Amino acid sequence: MTQKKDQLLIAGKTYQSRLLVGTGKYKDFEQTRLAIDASGAEIITVAIRRTNIGQNEGEPSLLDFVPPNRFTYLPNTAGCYSADDAVRTLRLARELLDGHKLVKLEVLGDPKTLYPNVIETIKAAEVLIKEGFDVMVYTSDDPIVAKELENIGCCAIMPLASLIGSGMGILNPWNLQIIIEHAKVPVLVDAGVGTASDAAIAMELGCEGVLMNTAIASANDPIMMASAMKKAIEAGREAFLAGRMAKKLYSASPSSPTQGMIS
């Protein structure tokens, strides 16, 4: 008997790991690498920023510790507040990564909450998809916006569980469920996961994966938390595939036989 392997499929490429991790906020590159290894992630996000000119030459870079030939880099548009800035950033990313097409689009609307600006996000997605990018898009948990982004041609929809860096967990599982039920492309939770159970719940809801950064990097022991997240994602996925029992307030059907009781 052969069982079909359960893999994550994004933009025509398969991945064994359903955990995608960011590379920010770590103590140093060594810790970044150890945490990524412990997480088992194959897709890792990176930001695009100005290079230091004339200072700290020979300083190690992220790429020395997390080689782009071993991982799938997912350049993001973190910090962009307009469609134009996001598109400009990802064009640079494509040049930087030798024509690499898979990107994470996020356009923020408010520096205090980091809530996404879905109007600018949609504008940017339209341009990027016309230019041949495979766009994984960060968005709110609005099912209509999610569907619109899918219709435009985004290869993965990534609604927030709660605000970026908040660790508040999944605040609206019902909206996520609606998004998942209606999507024909992978839905991944991006942002808001705080601990392993949050990741497991996301997967149990039917998410195809989870993207996180702060939950791992800001844990007391990021490397152990990365390992915990790996297990939570796997456990949640298996639970989803297994199909949970129906919830009921109480059951008249005990787990142990009613026959053969001593008397």
Place this chain on the structure above:
Amino acid sequence: MNKATSMNLKINGNIKSFDDSSMTVETLVKQLNLLGKRIAIEKNGMIISKSEFQNITLQDGDQLEIVGAVGGG
């Protein structure tokens, strides 16, 4: 009047002066010790592909953005 023998470029938001009155992007990359580093360059809002570094000449007042990949979520 002296002929211009230097130029100013705005690189990543800072003005830098160079002794040459014109130079290629490749020469600039060498002068900034960025040769072989994974970078992308935008000149006056347009991306310059790596294969064009040796063909594109920089002029006084050009604005450049030189970026790389850093840790981020």
